[in-house]
Amino acid sequence: MKFEEWEPLYEEILAYFAFEREGDEEAARILADLLPRDDLPALRALIEGKTVTVCGNAPCLPDEIETIEGTVLAADAAAEVLFGRGVRPDAVFTDLDGATDVLLDMNEAGTVVVVHAHGDNIPLVRHWTPRFAGPVVGTTQAAPFGRIHNFGGFSDGDRAAFAAHDLGATVVHLVGFDLDDPDVDPVKRGKLAWARRLLALLGHDL
Numbered sequence: 001m002k003f004e005e006w007e008p009l010y011e012e013i014l015a016y017f018a019f020e021r022e023g024d025e026e027a028a029r030i031l032a033d034l035l036p037r038d039d040l041p042a043l044r045a046l047i048e049g050k051t052v053t054v055c056g057n058a059p060c061l062p063d064e065i066e067t068i069e070g071t072v073l074a075a076d077a078a079a080e081v082l083f084g085r086g087v088r089p090d091a092v093f094t095d096l097d098g099a100t101d102v103l104l105d106m107n108e109a110g111t112v113v114v115v116h117a118h119g120d121n122i123p124l125v126r127h128w129t130p131r132f133a134g135p136v137v138g139t140t141q142a143a144p145f146g147r148i149h150n151f152g153g154f155s156d157g158d159r160a161a162f163a164a165h166d167l168g169a170t171v172v173h174l175v176g177f178d179l180d181d182p183d184v185d186p187v188k189r190g191k192l193a194w195a196r197r198l199l200a201l202l203g204h205d206l
């Protein structure tokens with residue numbers, strides 16, 4: 001999605017959660033300075049012209065692993081659920097709040113880490129970004145620049161789906177998404193409601 005199309009949605013999201021755009025912009029600059037390079041070509045090669053499955057981290061994910069097809073994009077902690085069951089994701093979309101050393105191991109083995117910087121994860125960006133030895137791509141939800149991209153989307157799962165569409169996947173399947181999950185806190189409920197609205201723009205009816 002072009003930033004001009006994304007920006008009004010982003011402004012609504014900022015107002016909904018009372019997040020500050022300036023914090024997101026500062027985080028993006030910090031990430032840009034820490035990234036060793038831009039592995040967007042590697043991410044594109046995994047997605048363009050391919051069937052892609054985006055894995056969210058709803059409790060139903062383990063029961064749906066059998067239905068995964070094609071390139072595997074994991075949303076944050078879904079990566080560890082998959083890895084623990086013998087599936088190493090091709091890419092992980094993360095704002096690093098679920099990061100552990102297992103992410104470093106997957107990255108070293110070739111998993112692309114798509115690091116998302118925002119106003120509330122600057123310490124995590126500073127901690128983890130220099131530790132990635134494998135392929136990395138940087139994203140922001142504010143205006144993109146240089147090696148910092150914005151494919152659209154907000155939470156880790158819907159950002160992965162927006163990237164899959166933007167980078168030319170032929171088919172995008174979603175597994176491990178339960179947007180009516182009752183066992184989540186109020187902020188997460190808000191993020192899942194936004195995920196439903198944003199994914200609907202891509203034609204995913206959840």
Ligand SMILES: Nc1ncnc2c1ncn2[C@@H]1O[C@H](COP(=O)(O)OP(=O)(O)OP(=O)(O)O)[C@@H](O)[C@H]1O
Binds near residue numbers: 058059098154
């Ligand atoms: N029931 C669910 N619970 C949690 N995540 C879900 C659920 N259904 C779909 N998802 C998607 O899976 C993604 C990864 O989930 P995880 O539990 O790792 O969340 P998270 O890292 O806290 O998410 P975020 O940082 O985006 O808030 C979420 O960003 C969301 O898009």
Ligand SMILES: Nc1nc2c(c(=O)[nH]1)N=C(CO)CN2
Binds near residue numbers: 020095118154
């Ligand atoms: N400023 C800010 N931006 C975000 C946040 C967050 O907590 N704060 N969480 C996200 C993933 O769900 C995505 N973007």
Ligand SMILES: [Mg+2]
Binds near residue numbers: 077096098156
């Ligand atoms: Mg996260």
